Amino acid sequence: MLAQTDAATMDVSENSDDIILSVNNVEVVFNEVILVLRGLNLKAKRGNITALLGTNGAGKSTSLKAITNLLAMEDGEVTRGSIEYEGEDATHLGPETLVRKGIFLVMEGRGILQDMTVTENLRLGAYSRSNANIKAEIEQIYSYFPRLKERTGLAGYLSGGEQQMLAIGRAMMAKPKLILMDEPSMGLSPLLVKEVFSIIQRLNKELGISILLVEQNAKMALKIADEAYIMENGKIVLDGTAKELMENEDVKEFYLGGGGERRSFKNLKSFKRRKRWL
Amino acid sequence: MNSELLLQLLLNGIIVGMLYGVVAMCFVLIYKSTQVVNFAQGEFLVLGGWVCLSLVIQMGLPFFLAFLFTLVFMAIFGIVVQQIILRPLIGEPIISVIMVTIGLSIFMQSLMNWVFGNDAKRFPDIFGSLSVISIGGLNVETAYVMSLVLSLVIMAVFYFFFRFTRHGLAMRATAFNQQIAQSLGISVKQTFAMAWAISALVSGVAGVVMGIVSAVSNSLAFVGIKVFPAVIVGGLDSIVGAVVGGLIIGVLENLAEFIDGEYLHIGNLYTIAPFYVLIIILMIKPYGLFGTKDIERI
Numbered sequence A: 001m002l003a004q005t006d007a008a009t010m011d012v013s014e015n016s017d018d019i020i021l022s023v024n025n026v027e028v029v030f031n032e033v034i035l036v037l038r039g040l041n042l043k044a045k046r047g048n049i050t051a052l053l054g055t056n057g058a059g060k061s062t063s064l065k066a067i068t069n070l071l072a073m074e075d076g077e078v079t080r081g082s083i084e085y086e087g088e089d090a091t092h093l094g095p096e097t098l099v100r101k102g103i104f105l106v107m108e109g110r111g112i113l114q115d116m117t118v119t120e121n122l123r124l125g126a127y128s129r130s131n132a133n134i135k136a137e138i139e140q141i142y143s144y145f146p147r148l149k150e151r152t153g154l155a156g157y158l159s160g161g162e163q164q165m166l167a168i169g170r171a172m173m174a175k176p177k178l179i180l181m182d183e184p185s186m187g188l189s190p191l192l193v194k195e196v197f198s199i200i201q202r203l204n205k206e207l208g209i210s211i212l213l214v215e216q217n218a219k220m221a222l223k224i225a226d227e228a229y230i231m232e233n234g235k236i237v238l239d240g241t242a243k244e245l246m247e248n249e250d251v252k253e254f255y256l257g258g259g260g261e262r263r264s265f266k267n268l269k270s271f272k273r274r275k276r277w278l
Numbered sequence B: 001m002n003s004e005l006l007l008q009l010l011l012n013g014i015i016v017g018m019l020y021g022v023v024a025m026c027f028v029l030i031y032k033s034t035q036v037v038n039f040a041q042g043e044f045l046v047l048g049g050w051v052c053l054s055l056v057i058q059m060g061l062p063f064f065l066a067f068l069f070t071l072v073f074m075a076i077f078g079i080v081v082q083q084i085i086l087r088p089l090i091g092e093p094i095i096s097v098i099m100v101t102i103g104l105s106i107f108m109q110s111l112m113n114w115v116f117g118n119d120a121k122r123f124p125d126i127f128g129s130l131s132v133i134s135i136g137g138l139n140v141e142t143a144y145v146m147s148l149v150l151s152l153v154i155m156a157v158f159y160f161f162f163r164f165t166r167h168g169l170a171m172r173a174t175a176f177n178q179q180i181a182q183s184l185g186i187s188v189k190q191t192f193a194m195a196w197a198i199s200a201l202v203s204g205v206a207g208v209v210m211g212i213v214s215a216v217s218n219s220l221a222f223v224g225i226k227v228f229p230a231v232i233v234g235g236l237d238s239i240v241g242a243v244v245g246g247l248i249i250g251v252l253e254n255l256a257e258f259i260d261g262e263y264l265h266i267g268n269l270y271t272i273a274p275f276y277v278l279i280i281i282l283m284i285k286p287y288g289l290f291g292t293k294d295i296e297r298i
């Protein structure tokens, strides 16, 4: 099955028009010494939902910040490899430029501006678009999230679920081509998780936005994703279509609640290390 | 008790206090958006006054042209200071940044002393600013009324800017969390430059107004020091607090002058009264009246 996966990836790389984002062998170092990403490789197809899964500390958030060039603020740096967006090198483009070109990150913990109102948060979503018709577009967002319209106070007082809706609505205001989502299910009740995931699906299907979805909730993520990557210790250890991964014994055992104590992927018998690309 | 004098001084206090409030807002703006404590805010004010005055007196420009030019000059000056002096210090400990702004303050003092001289100079009486109008039986100089109106206008513009404009919202976002702001496509560098530009420009306006109300002199930089109690009373990071703090200090000063003049006869009580109040308020509310709790103590 893993061999099949490799073949699938090969096919994809030949047709580069379909690839909206390609992360090639990226290494990230914090404070000039802490190596966090150790040669990350992944591709997101245009129009698809790509899931990036992994346990705590695997480097998922760091990957998303590397793609959106937000590491400088944390004293982090891409020291090797390249990031291509729509076929062009985007490794060293500033965050403003990337947002303008259509990559938008919904940060872990939602990144809501707590001391501003819901409307102000939404307005800032469209910051990078000078031609935005703010009023009409905000109404459009409210039609997706009717509950937000009633909240007139500060965004900091919204519930976790509402804040997640706001974060997604704000991303929609940017009219991006690719949304990176960092653990949208974090801290939400199962019912809300379902709601958020169905909204992500709608963004993908109705608005045609490509999505790179980082999740710990592998079960839910694999359900809506087309392709998925599993990350451990700063690199990808397994990838394939969501279907393949859902049926993979190791994934089942390790991520989908098959029981047993937590082990590293490397120790699993049936796991074969993928060939490094380099 | 001389109640007419008291009322007169209270009115003065409010008018001057509003101007303090404006300068305090400029100070808070820089602190909030760039985490820099600007000890040179008073010198910014004096510089604005001197530039406008020189253009009027030396170059013979009409006042409004000179004023416009001063606005542009101050905005550019603010950006230059930010880019050349403070940008390299991003990420350095706050104490280094403070030392640098104190240095800047001393440097500007000496430079202005050298270029513009030591004496106080008056604006020509363009607005008939010495004439007196009567408000509810109290006599107020036109210049004071203008100053009050201008302070109110500046505050309204600040409110509108931060509430409704794209750049204003972006500045608030940056003040809240720089990484979140960046993730929305806001350029933090541009926001920093804008904060310094606005702050220098508005301080410059305050300098021109003070120059018209009294005279331009290097000692006006003392306003920059007076603004400290105002800002700290209001809470270092609250713009509304800055205005309220400015008002409190302005009124207190005049109240102290009244009490001193009528009863105590110590002399000069008014200059130090605000600092006593500062100490008392900080003992009761260490984060100021409006401040948030996790701000830097210096």
Ligand SMILES: Nc1ncnc2c1ncn2[C@@H]1O[C@H](COP(=O)(O)OP(=O)(O)OP(=O)(O)O)[C@@H](O)[C@H]1O
Pocket: A030, A031, A034, A036, A054, A055, A056, A057, A058, A059, A060, A061, A062, A063, A074, A075, A076, A108, A216
């Ligand atoms: N600014 C930083 N400085 C130093 N180390 C960091 C920094 N940010 C992250 N790390 C380290 O990098 C590793 C990966 O962190 P990251 O936040 O990317 O993990 P994650 O996969 O998103 O985990 P989680 O699921 O818990 O969010 C962790 O070991 C973390 O300690």
Ligand SMILES: [Mg+2]
Pocket: A060, A061, A062, A108, A182
């Ligand atoms: Mg994370």
